[in-house]
Amino acid sequence: MTGGRIGSRTAPGSDAPPTPMSPSERLDSIDVLRGLALFGVLAMNIVTIFRVSFFAAFLPNAEPAGLLDRAVAGVLTVAVDFKALALFSLLFGVGLAIQFERLAGNARRMILLVRRLVALLAIGLVHLYLIWNGDILVEYALAGFVVLPFLGAPRRLMAGAALLLLGLYVTMLVLPPIVPLPGAAEMAALAADAARAYGTGGFFDVLAFRIREVPVIFPVHVLIFPRTVALFLVGAFAWRSGVVRRTSANRRLLFVVATFGILLGGGLSLAAAGHELFDWSSLGRAHIPVEQLGAVVLALGYAAAVIAAVNLSGGRKMLSWAAPVGRMAFTNYLAQSVICGWIFYGYGLGQFGRLGVAATLGIGILVYVAQVVFSAWWLRRYRFGPVEWLWRSCMYGVPQRMRATVNLAIIRTTRAV
Template sequence: MNPSPRYATIDGLRGLAVMGILLMNIAGFALPSGAYFNPLAGGGTGPADLAAWAASFVLVDGKMRALFSILFGASTLIVVERAETAGRSGPRTHGLRMATLALFGAAHLLFVWSGDILLHYALVGLIALPFVALESRQQLRIAMMLLLIQLVIGAAFLGSFVALRHAAQLPDADAATISAWRDFAAGVGIGSPADVAKEVARLRGPWSGIVADNLSHALDGPLFLLAFDGPETLAFMLIGMAALRSGFLTGEWLRRRYLKAAAIGFALGLPPTVALCWWCFASGFDTLTTFAAATEGGIAFRPILGLAEASLALAWLSGRESGLKARLRAAGRMAFSNYLGTSLAMTFLFYGWGLGLFDRLGRLALYPVVAVVWLLMLLWSPAWLARYRYGPLEWAWRSLARGKAQPMRRTDIEIVSQ
């Protein structure tokens, strides 16, 4: 029995997305936690390092997450519809996939990297199921409503953080309030030298200490992410479902239509995003200003830029075949293995259980590391798929979700027909 037919453009786009996710997450692997949002928190403040941060802020941060979420929503629709076509229950199939994904995500979160997104996707993916049957227009309307809800939620959170900073700066502020503000600032901005030193020592230390800290935040981290980002993530998934049905993701549009969509998206999304970046510089990278620009400020523009970048990529992917496109498709077919494999490689490189390079490289110096990992993805993915039907973790996910081991090795006929 052969695997289900695949959409070549979606595989290629997923390959680009999983590579872009590493570009977005590299600061989270290698630098103190506040440096993910704020360049003054780690990674160097030279012109080249600040330029690298700015380029990532405008073109990568949030946009790759939006694209990955859009593709996840499209995959949800594909899985449900193909299950029902095969005579299986679509909701049951999807539910088992999300339950299994949640197990992988929890293991990733606790034992590998605290920046896991898989558990969040599994939870939001379960919420997304009732929306699969809706028409595309309804899905888009609900997505717009969810983005508005996200704006309100984000404003409420930011308001509470402003109040917390004000209370912590009062002359009679109690120790608990000061500590709460310090913890928040260390996580999204510039922490105290003592807090940064503590984080560096923990992540350069033994694996047991890292796991113990992850366990101490096992519930509050995923729950906060669900509350803070859940509506936006669900909105992106619904956009992905509508984009699949429109033919946008499957390469059915004409090349000039993709290029037109990209031009419109960049025209709408780039100027305000650049303005937000300038606001961060103008504020001296004030903790709350920079965090607000990266989160609340980008809600309206992340999907626009994410889709603009996807449009540009699809204009290329839907054109003449090339070896690079074939390798990208292979990386996309193994996005799950590549995502988790990247986490293992990066934590080995930067954490104490491996080479211990955490907070030893400047921000600009991290990008050659990204380039090497990209090259490895493009090399190993097609080599693996030449012999096997699925990536190793794709096979494990599918086998666990279906309750039995799936056929893994390609037959001679499948190899010859490739």
């Protein structure tokens, strides 16, 4: 969720504290892509882990009953599931590389980046235990610590490490898990307990069950951790290679990656979905790595397509609305958890387990549209989202200037003209 910025505000060799880039120095394509990815993350989170138990998907008869719900679930599975999170991981890697580059020459560069990840870890732990246990921030912070030593390494080493980790991830998918998930009977019991705690319990009932559930979900994080680190490295490599920052010179490459990624990734995702839809049991567990590889390839295709589109005048006009919500992705991600918790848990509207996939996605779309409007309104007045401000202030060790006085003056001048 690190912002897309270019340049450096710290002179080489200087120990002066750096400051964040102004909005005018940001890469719109990164913000737009992050804003779009945020919708995908919300769509999958709200129809799965917020709507029903995390373990419901592992149980028999987990498919939605109605035709519309099955259709919506199928589209989300093929086009969005795992892809949005993969996009977020790629973008986080890009952000780390940008931060590393713009702090070049500062003697405290690694200290500042470690402080940034420590602050992310602290916010993530609060989110994980007090708000929602589907948190990705803790994993991102830990993966960031692994990636930091690679940021100054040769690009070949970064690419090799990414391929090695992706290979490890695919291998882990077909082998017995290092840390096994609960058995079917325990999953069924956890799903039933979740329905009671989340659906009817008060805040402290929900908190108690969430604390109980976190260690049970831990094996999933162990499984996907290599993929997260690998995608961070791919994102950092994309920035270091110049593909992301020099899009005009790389339009042909972006077009090839977009076409190849969407066609191949979409095909692999369809093939994996076909295993579930048509019960191709003879394939065994082979569909799992196919599905996950398809998600990574399709995410790369999405990223290349959006970046290329934003750097065309027509595409920029069509997608510019997503930039503000992407600039405030950290704030919006946490706000989604708070809002969805209030909608689905017993201390709010108590809709846990009561809504179908289509109705739940409709709620998610309304939440996202509200965030798009709010983000645009907020960033006309302030430089950062509230959580982004806190994160940057913790990193730099001093409160950052919040009011967007310069930007408002520019806007007023432009309107007057």
